[in-house]
Amino acid sequence: xxxxxxxxxxxxxxxxxxxxxxxxxxxxxxxxxxxxxxxxxxxxxxxxxxxxxxxxxxxxxxxxxxxxxxxxxxxxxxxxxxxxxxxxxxxxxxxxxxxxxxxxxxxxxxxxxxxxxxxxxxxxxxxxxxxxxxxxxxxxxxxxxxxxxxxxxxxxxxxxxxxxxxxxxxxxxxxxxxxxxxxxxxxxxxxxxxxxxxxxxxxxxxxxxxxxxxxxxxxxxxxxxxxxxxxxxxxxxxxxxxxxxxxxxxxxxxxxxxxxxxxxxxxxxxxxxxxxxxxxxxxxxxxxxxxxxxxxxxxxxxxxxxxxxxxxxxxxxxx
Amino acid sequence: xxxxxxxxxxxxxxxxxxxxxxxxxxxxxxxxxxxxxxxxxxxxxxxxxxxxxxxxxxxxxxxxxxxxxxxxxxxxxxxxxxxxxxxxxxxxxxxxxxxxxxxxxxxxxxxxxxxxxxxxxxxxxxxxxxxxxxxxxxxxxxxxxxxxxxxxxxxxxxxxxxxxxxxxxxxxxxxxxxxxxxxxxxxxxxxxxxxxxxxxxxxxxxxxxxxxxxxxxxxxxxxxxxxxxxxxxxxxxxxxxxxxxxxxxxxxxxxxxxxxxxxxxxxxxxxxxxxxxxxxxxxxxxxxxxxxxxxxxxxxxxxxxxxxxxxxxxxxxxx
Numbered sequence: 001x002x003x004x005x006x007x008x009x010x011x012x013x014x015x016x017x018x019x020x021x022x023x024x025x026x027x028x029x030x031x032x033x034x035x036x037x038x039x040x041x042x043x044x045x046x047x048x049x050x051x052x053x054x055x056x057x058x059x060x061x062x063x064x065x066x067x068x069x070x071x072x073x074x075x076x077x078x079x080x081x082x083x084x085x086x087x088x089x090x091x092x093x094x095x096x097x098x099x100x101x102x103x104x105x106x107x108x109x110x111x112x113x114x115x116x117x118x119x120x121x122x123x124x125x126x127x128x129x130x131x132x133x134x135x136x137x138x139x140x141x142x143x144x145x146x147x148x149x150x151x152x153x154x155x156x157x158x159x160x161x162x163x164x165x166x167x168x169x170x171x172x173x174x175x176x177x178x179x180x181x182x183x184x185x186x187x188x189x190x191x192x193x194x195x196x197x198x199x200x201x202x203x204x205x206x207x208x209x210x211x212x213x214x215x216x217x218x219x220x221x222x223x224x225x226x227x228x229x230x231x232x233x234x235x236x237x238x239x240x241x242x243x244x245x246x247x248x249x250x251x252x253x254x255x256x257x258x259x260x261x262x263x264x265x266x267x268x269x270x271x272x273x274x275x276x277x278x279x280x281x282x283x284x285x286x287x288x289x290x291x292x293x294x295x296x297x298x299x300x301x302x303x304x305x306x307x308x309x310x311x312x313x314x315x316x317x318x319x
Numbered sequence: 320x321x322x323x324x325x326x327x328x329x330x331x332x333x334x335x336x337x338x339x340x341x342x343x344x345x346x347x348x349x350x351x352x353x354x355x356x357x358x359x360x361x362x363x364x365x366x367x368x369x370x371x372x373x374x375x376x377x378x379x380x381x382x383x384x385x386x387x388x389x390x391x392x393x394x395x396x397x398x399x400x401x402x403x404x405x406x407x408x409x410x411x412x413x414x415x416x417x418x419x420x421x422x423x424x425x426x427x428x429x430x431x432x433x434x435x436x437x438x439x440x441x442x443x444x445x446x447x448x449x450x451x452x453x454x455x456x457x458x459x460x461x462x463x464x465x466x467x468x469x470x471x472x473x474x475x476x477x478x479x480x481x482x483x484x485x486x487x488x489x490x491x492x493x494x495x496x497x498x499x500x501x502x503x504x505x506x507x508x509x510x511x512x513x514x515x516x517x518x519x520x521x522x523x524x525x526x527x528x529x530x531x532x533x534x535x536x537x538x539x540x541x542x543x544x545x546x547x548x549x550x551x552x553x554x555x556x557x558x559x560x561x562x563x564x565x566x567x568x569x570x571x572x573x574x575x576x577x578x579x580x581x582x583x584x585x586x587x588x589x590x591x592x593x594x595x596x597x598x599x600x601x602x603x604x605x606x607x608x609x610x611x612x613x614x615x616x617x618x619x620x621x622x623x624x625x626x627x628x629x630x631x632x633x634x635x636x637x638x
Contacts, residue, residue: 149576159577256482257482257483286502290402
């Protein structure tokens with residue numbers, strides 16, 4: 001039987017999404033399981049394999065699966081392992097041979113693993129806003145800041161498979177915010193959903209400026225967005241600041257790999273009406289003249305619900 | 320006749336070095352001409368072609384030249400042009416079709432062009448300290464700071480051919496030194512030979528600390544090195560500061576492309592006895608834990624006189 005389908009899996013901290021995908025990028029069957037009900041990986045792999053077999057049956061795809069692609073936090077493409085992923089309940093500091101375990105549980109179907117941001121970049125290149133681009137940088141603005149770098153049409157993995165940690169480049173050199181990674185001043189500490197909420201809390205404390213955000217118990221980046229939409233001046237300035245920090249960093253990224261575009265993806269990227277202008281301003285002010293106003297800033301064009309599955313599935317076609 | 324030789328050319332602001340190179344990386348004939356006696360490129364190309372024909376005759380290499388590789392400031396690999404090279408007397412803001420002109424003057428021998436730092440990286444990968452490495456970053460510490468980035472065994476050119484301007488990433492975000500590129504706070508403004516001399520002048524003005532450097536009319540980075548060798552405390556601190564700035568930036572570069580090594584090259588790299596320790600300290604303090612103490616810092620192992628020619632010649636083998 002022709003092996004004309006692949007499976008894409010997006011392993012997140014709370015849930016794992018998986019789907020059967022055809023060559024045109026249609027998700028023809030999908031499901032979601034919880035990622036966080038086990039502290040050991042073995043029962044999770046069992047549940048995942050059972051879920052995959054269900055959607056294979058749903059799609060009438062027995063014998064037609066060419067390969068499985070998975071994106072996961074700290075997934076290592078070279079080794080097929082998940083290493084040091086504290087956000088996964090079964091992750092911790094262990095090295096988990098994820099690709100090998102899943103392939104065995106799936107009767108030998110080959111499994112390719114990468115990190116979630118690289119999977120998103122693959123998806124964007126194959127099906128989304130970066131189609132036809134050979135050089136771009138994908139920045140995922142979610143709870144944290146991730147990145148997938150594409151050079152000459154290929155994901156950059158580097159010497160050890162972990163390249164592309166742009167969320168942990170330095171945005172603020174001195175007295176920067178503490179970051180979850182243990183360092184200070186990382187881009188992620190400012191320009192993630194978490195960072196935006198933190199900016200809001202800090203700024204509310206620093207002045208008595210009126211703002212709709214003051215009435216909230218716990219502020220999320222979504223709250224800041226909603227307030228900005230209502231014209232809240234402080235909320236709008238928070239996005240201006242966030243965009244400036246992003247644009248400054250993007251200028252340095254451009255000087256590294258001279259991409260055709262920076263592609264933004266993830267929850268915080270939905271605030272584009274407030275982010276685009278300050279990002280472009282800071283990016284063009286800080287980049288060498290030869291790239292000024294030349295590098296595009298584009299937003300993911302994939303349906304958010306499919307993007308992660310499609311990205312991971314794109315990896316499987318290369319198996 | 321077998322085409323078993325190539326020519327490497329290093330175009331610098333003052334001089335242009337060229338050599339006939341065999342497959343083992345032996346420079347079997349070489350010469351140097353002035354680069355700065357013309358304001359128009361045509362007579363320079365004529366002189367260069369005449370010089371090449373002389374060394375081809377010296378090497379008894381008529382009919383054996385497979386190709387010519389040239390490294391030049393702002394040389395663009397994709398277009399074969401030198402664009403906006405103010406350091407070349409015949410450069411200015413024009414676009415010069417260097418590869419095409421030289422090939423025509425050399426009876427159709429193909430010419431490949433790249434920038435000088437990329438040529439150095441090619442040379443280091445083919446003949447030098449980076450032999451066998453597929454992922455490394457070459458940093459040239461000369462009058463300025465240049466860079467050549469190698470990923471998966473290939474020079475990174477990016478979308479437009481100008482990738483790898485790491486000397487113009489931001490080292491000091493606020494109130495940074497003005498850089499020749501028009502921006503402020505660039506790595507080059509601190510960590511080049513020029514930058515070291517500038518640090519010396521600034522620090523001498525800021526205090527009355529005794530230093531051998533005070534007696535000099537015009538301070539060069541070589542003077543700072545000589546003073547440091549004599550135990551001059553201020554001079555040693557200047558290198559500590561320079562190394563710290565470099566190490567901080569290298570940490571961000573590692574987060575981008577996860578190289579096996581950073582390779583240092585150029586005049587200022589000769590001060591390695593004073594630079595290595597502060598670079599490694601700052602690099603390892605500022606990089607994500609997963610790369611701490613894992614990325615090598617190595618120094619060019621090519622004879623300086625041959626390195627530039629060899630680097631450019633490596634490009635010619637790919638023609």
